Amino acid sequence: MRILVVEDEIKMAKVIASALKREGHAIDTSYSGAEGLAMAESEPYDLIVLDRMLPEVEGVEIVKKLRESNISTPVILLTALGTVKDKTAGLDSGADDYLVKPFSIDELISRVRALLRRPPIAQPNILTVGDLSLDTTQKTIIRKNKQISLTSKEYSLLEYLMLHAGRTISKETLIKHVWDFDSDILPNNVEAHIKQLRKKVDKPFSKPLIKTVRGFGYKVES
Ligand code: CA
Numbered sequence: 596m597r598i599l600v601v602e603d604e605i606k607m608a609k610v611i612a613s614a615l616k617r618e619g620h621a622i623d624t625s626y627s628g629a630e631g632l633a634m635a636e637s638e639p640y641d642l643i644v645l646d647r648m649l650p651e652v653e654g655v656e657i658v659k660k661l662r663e664s665n666i667s668t669p670v671i672l673l674t675a676l677g678t679v680k681d682k683t684a685g686l687d688s689g690a691d692d693y694l695v696k697p698f699s700i701d702e703l704i705s706r707v708r709a710l711l712r713r714p715p716i717a718q719p720n721i722l723t724v725g726d727l728s729l730d731t732t733q734k735t736i737i738r739k740n741k742q743i744s745l746t747s748k749e750y751s752l753l754e755y756l757m758l759h760a761g762r763t764i765s766k767e768t769l770i771k772h773v774w775d776f777d778s779d780i781l782p783n784n785v786e787a788h789i790k791q792l793r794k795k796v797d798k799p800f801s802k803p804l805i806k807t808v809r810g811f812g813y814k815v816e817s
Pocket of ligand 1: 602603604646647648649
């Protein structure tokens with residue numbers, strides 16, 4: 596999934612970004628409220644980790660502005676303020692969750708997982724298409740009782756396609772959700788990754804599940 600981290604404490608931002616990268620997500624980081632807001636408005640993030648106390652535009656203001664623009668990306672607010680009143684104000688602004696500093700990275704990761712599983716796409720822990728299943732918590736893939744090991748990009752591609760099983764997903768959409776801002780990824784590179792993914796997920800089995808929709812993109816379907 597593609598996640599935006601907005602946090603002005605550079606050290607903290609880096610710790611969060613690298614922990615989320617280890618989880619296989621594509622991360623963009625911003626150290627300012629104004630820039631973070633602009634990025635959140637222009638890119639299709641799957642989740643935003645947002646510090647509350649930011650220069651220029653505060654975290655709570657950013658959430659309000661996003662919700663006013665009908666951007667419903669889940670937001671986790673990070674804050675040094677821990678009173679009930681602060682918490683209520685944070686959630687009232689439209690944030691989905693609230694974490695008080697100092698927090699453990701494991702706690703953040705588990706909240707991120709929970710939010711990424713939430714509706715609008717009601718996501719179960721285990722996604723299944725035909726005889727292929729993907730466990731979003733363990734990051735494991737099993738087909739016909741055999742475990743398949745993937746690189747983190749291959750995993751992210753497959754997870755995104757399986758979350759939208761039966762729907763055609765364009766290469767541009769895959770680029771936006773699976774890669775971060777800084778990666779100079781081209782549609783050709785997506786093809787190369789899909790090719791590798793097919794070698795592992797489809798080749799050893801009789802029925803291919805990753806389908807090319809010529810001129811549009813890809814879909815996973817049994
Ligand atoms: Ca701050």
